[in-house]
Amino acid sequence: MIILHHLRIGRSVFTAWLIEELGLEYEAKIYVRNEMGRAPPELKGAHPLGKSPVIEHDGMTLAESGAIATYLIDLFDAENTLAPPRSDVKARAVWNQWLAYSEASAFAPFLFKLLLSREQQPHPPVISAFASGEVALQLGYIRDQLGDRPFILGDRFQAPDVGLTYILSMARRLNELDGHPTLGAYLDRNLARPAFQRAFARTGG
């Protein structure tokens, strides 16, 4: 049995979604943020960083969304629905690049924007310029890669679409998707998947 430590509301609904796409059983342990938006201290009992997603499976505790996705796919995606087969080293490398991307290059600029939106004072010029430039750059990159394809790697939904949905959800909340109709449509397409809907209903988002 997989245990998913889930902090509402946040990134781990996307891990629940991946688990639902794989059709696996899991138990969601749900934690709720305090009035400051911080995770409760009990989450540190699951993992020293006190964040989520974290999974427990077969005696192991694992953090980092991409590592969790890779582990679950290695174990349970025997038919290669969410990733190319390991034997196709190049396809797997591109897949891995896009899996890493939403946590690596893409994430920090959107986090900056989110925190900037919470500042009362005038915005710090260095950080504001960095965040605006990077958000535009990253959204253009995703838009160009997507083109007119339904999913980021082509016709088929795969694990990197999960992480990109997280990034684009942040972008929409920050009103950064208005000039990107193809990204908005892609986000809607992903959020409408039955597995996402089940994950959302199960975890509360």
Added chain:
Amino acid sequence: MIILHHLRIGRSVFTAWLIEELGLEYEAKIYVRNEMGRAPPELKGAHPLGKSPVIEHDGMTLAESGAIATYLIDLFDAENTLAPPRSDVKARAVWNQWLAYSEASAFAPFLFKLLLSREQQPHPPVISAFASGEVALQLGYIRDQLGDRPFILGDRFQAPDVGLTYILSMARRLNELDGHPTLGAYLDRNLARPAFQRAFARTGG
């Protein structure tokens, strides 16, 4: 032949180091930042994000440090010196978690600190509090995982040590390592490796 697009000074010296640890031939194409610290536009010819590291190999272009590391190890580390064998799914998952960590959870707080240090004006309270709290949290996490072992996963140097060296180099530059002697010693141990020294001499850092 591997081509490494290398922006001086930055993260890609760590990819050069990984290539040196694997004993591979490579050509380093070197780009220099402008007086504002930004990458030159020519780097966009290598990859649309205009960042580095980016590698070209066998007709493929690949970005994201962790994805590049995994690709090179899949192809060239037949003796499993820098990663556990793929057949050991659990050990590989933990390795993957630590490989992802230095680009995912760990990176943004240090980037915030770096940009904050460049602001002329008084620091924005939300971002400053976030960055300070997160930097302390991440350094404590790495320190506890390291314990008194020589490398992050035990007795043997592996690929996740490369990314952590990048994070701890940033931490040292930001004067955040003073209270962490074991992390300072770990950083020095990694930077003293002949493969890092060769990469530094070859790329200019």
